[in-house]
Amino acid sequence: MGRRDTTTRPARRVVVRRWRDPRLLAGVVLVVGATALGARIVVGADDTVEYWAVSDExxxxxxxxxxxxxxxxxxxxxxxxxxxxxxEEELPERLDALRWTVDLAPGALVGRDSWAAGDASRGHLPVSVQTGFLPPDLGAGDLVDVWVGPGPGEATDLPAVRQASGLRVLDAGTSETLGASVTRTVVLDLGSQTLGGEQIAAIASGHVTLVRVP
Incomplete structure (x- = not known):
């Protein structure tokens, strides 16, 4: 039998490479994840834009x-x-030359059709209309054509005439009893339009029908 080698060999040290350390790997993963999340948040924030909203009703x-x-x-x-x-956009007019065309609740974004030019120097036309000759759900901001023609019981051989077109409703009014009929006084914004004396006289004395238009 051969002789056993009884020489004591030095013990090997187990070397743990730091990049394989589970704690280090977990830390790296957390850092990378946090960085990616932060970058995503920053990118998301950069995608937002400042819009005008209303602060109150x-x-x-x-x-x-x-x-x-x-x-x-x-x-x-x-x-x-x-x-x-x-x-960042330039407004179409100075603020005091703009009027709201719709009702908006606090916090609502301002749409491009939420306001329109219509300063106080422009005319407002009050129109008395019998119930049944205007849309029952007519409201502020709607656009209407103003027609004048024969009323109930009058001769129908005369055609109705459109006296104004595309006027915006400022106040749809409330129903009131006038004699035997129920009427509403609707206030219209003339905008840039100018009505002649004959047109105003016809609207004031004739039978008015309001037709809502797009």
Whole structure:
């Protein structure tokens, strides 16, 4: 039998490479994850745009004031984003020359059709209309054509004549009893239109029908 080698060999040290240390790997994963999440949040924040919103309730027909507006950030895509007014944009008119065309609740974004030029120097036309000769759900902001023609019981051989077109409703009025009929006084914004004396006389004395238009 051969002789056993009784020489004591030095013990090998187990070397743990630091990059394989589970704790180090977990730390790296956490750092990478946090970095990716932070980058995503930053990218998301960069996608938001400042839009105008209303700070309080506004009503159609009222003049737009600086206190009505506040800037708010939102992320809107495509046509949705184009439908609202950005803070960076130039307004179509000075604020006191704009009027609200719709009612808006606090915090609502201002759409491009939410206001229109209509300063106080422009005319307002009050029109008395019998119930049944205007849309029952007519409201502020609607556009109407004003027709004048024969009333109930009058000769019908005369055609109705359109005296004004595309006027915006500022106040749809409330129903009132006038004699045997129920009427509403509707206030219309003439905008840039000018009515002649004959047109105004016809509207004031004739039988008026309001036709809502797109």
């Amino acid at each position: 506004v009503r159609a027909g009222d003049t737009v004031g600086p206190d009505d507006l506040m800037a708010t950030r939102a992320r809107l895509d495509g046509a949705s984003g184009e439908a609202y007014v950005r803070v």
